[in-house]
Amino acid sequence: AQRVTQPEKLLSVFKGAPVELKCNYSYSGSPELFWYVQYSRQRLQLLLRHISRESIKGFTADLNKGETSFHLKKPFAQEEDSAMYYCALPPGANSKLTFGKGITLSVRP
Amino acid sequence: DTGVSQDPRHKITKRGQNVTFRCDPISEHNRLYWYRQTLGQGPEFLTYFQNEAQLEKSRLLSDRFSAERPKGSFSTLEIQRTEQGDSAMYLCASSTGTGLYEQYFGPGTRLTVT
Numbered sequence: 351a352q353r354v355t356q357p358e359k360l361l362s363v364f365k366g367a368p369v370e371l372k373c374n375y376s377y378s379g380s381p382e383l384f385w386y387v388q389y390s391r392q393r394l395q396l397l398l399r400h401i402s403r404e405s406i407k408g409f410t411a412d413l414n415k416g417e418t419s420f421h422l423k424k425p426f427a428q429e430e431d432s433a434m435y436y437c438a439l440p441p442g443a444n445s446k447l448t449f450g451k452g453i454t455l456s457v458r459p
Numbered sequence: 460d461t462g463v464s465q466d467p468r469h470k471i472t473k474r475g476q477n478v479t480f481r482c483d484p485i486s487e488h489n490r491l492y493w494y495r496q497t498l499g500q501g502p503e504f505l506t507y508f509q510n511e512a513q514l515e516k517s518r519l520l521s522d523r524f525s526a527e528r529p530k531g532s533f534s535t536l537e538i539q540r541t542e543q544g545d546s547a548m549y550l551c552a553s554s555t556g557t558g559l560y561e562q563y564f565g566p567g568t569r570l571t572v573t
Contacts, residue, residue, distance in 0.1 A: 359499075393462075394502070394550070394564040436501050446492060446515065447562060449501030 352377045354439050356450035363427050364458050371422040371453050373411075373437030381439055383420040384447070385411055388434040397422075397435070407431070427457045461485065463565035465551050471571045472541055479537045480568045484553030491534050492562060493526055494550040495519065502550055508534060541572045 353376040363369055375381055387397040398406045400413045400420060411422045420437060434454050438447040464483045472478050484491045489510050494502035505524070506516045510531035520526075523541075528534040538545055548569050552562040 354501075356501075393566050394552075396561045399561075438501075446504040446507055446517075447494075447502070448504070451499065452501050 352381075352439050352448050354437050354448055354450040356437055356453050358453050359451070360454045360456065362456040362458065365429055366426050367457075369422075369424045369427045369431070369455065369457075371435050371437075371455065373420045373422065373450060375418050375420060375437070375439050377418075377439060381413070383411070383413060384438045384440075385409070385420075385422050386436045386438055386449070388436070390433070394436070427455075429457045429459055431455060432457045463551055463553050463563050465549075465565040465568050467568060468566060469569050469571075471573065474543060474572055475540055477537065477539045478541060478570065479535055480549055480551075480570075482534045482536070482551030482553075482565060484533070484551070485563055486532075488553035488555055488563070489531065490554045490560070491528055492552040492554075493534070493536050494552065496548040496550060496567070497546075505536075538570075541570075543572050546570055546572045 355374045357372055383400040385397040386394050388394045409422055409424045411420050413420050434452050436452045437450040440447050466481045470478055492507040493505040495505055496502045504517050505520050506526050508528040511528050523539045526536045548567045550567045551565040554560040554562045
């Protein structure tokens with residue numbers, strides 16, 4: 351069965367510091383992975399997906415199949431990045447999402 | 460607002476009562492998902508529909524839970540004989556169901572069972 355692990359619950363950094371939010375997965379096939387974000391008082395929304403290989407709001411994530419990881423990174427954190435971040439894995443196209451427990455990112459001024 | 464909407468946003472009920480939640484997906488989306496989120500956890504899958512067909516149900520969905528999407532548009536999630544353990548945020552999401560999808564989430568319905 352697929353599983354997503356986010357080992358940390360909270361990451362607190364100062365503005366301008368680098369950020370790495372960890373995500374590890376367990377999946378037997380070739381995975382697609384997503385990062386979802388929830389800002390305060392807003393709904394859950396897609397931040398980025400592995401297959402797009404894009405940078406959104408300065409965030410990037412690289413799929414490392416050897417380490418079964420999909421860590422989210424940003425070189426210089428901004429206060430507006432403060433939010434809850436979830437790593438998610440769909441077991442197949444057009445299917446349910448399996449989410450990690452999430453991590454709270456707090457960026458202090 | 461053309462996003463996913465959910466009603467009500469908050470529901471407080473006494474243990475043993477029945478509750479029903481509604482989700483209106485984005486109009487052209489044929490896939491609709493229900494998730495449940497408890498404190499400190501990520502959303503957990505409950506069930507999903509393609510059009511009016513319910514294609515998968517999680518083991519989390521006990522016999523007290525039932526979901527419908529009668530015309531392939533809005534969906535309802537009913538919980539019968541609520542228990543305190545049902546207290547959670549119930550999230551609805553929709554997607555186009557084609558290719559590599561993005562699920563669009565609603566604001567959620569927060570259920571408190573007293």
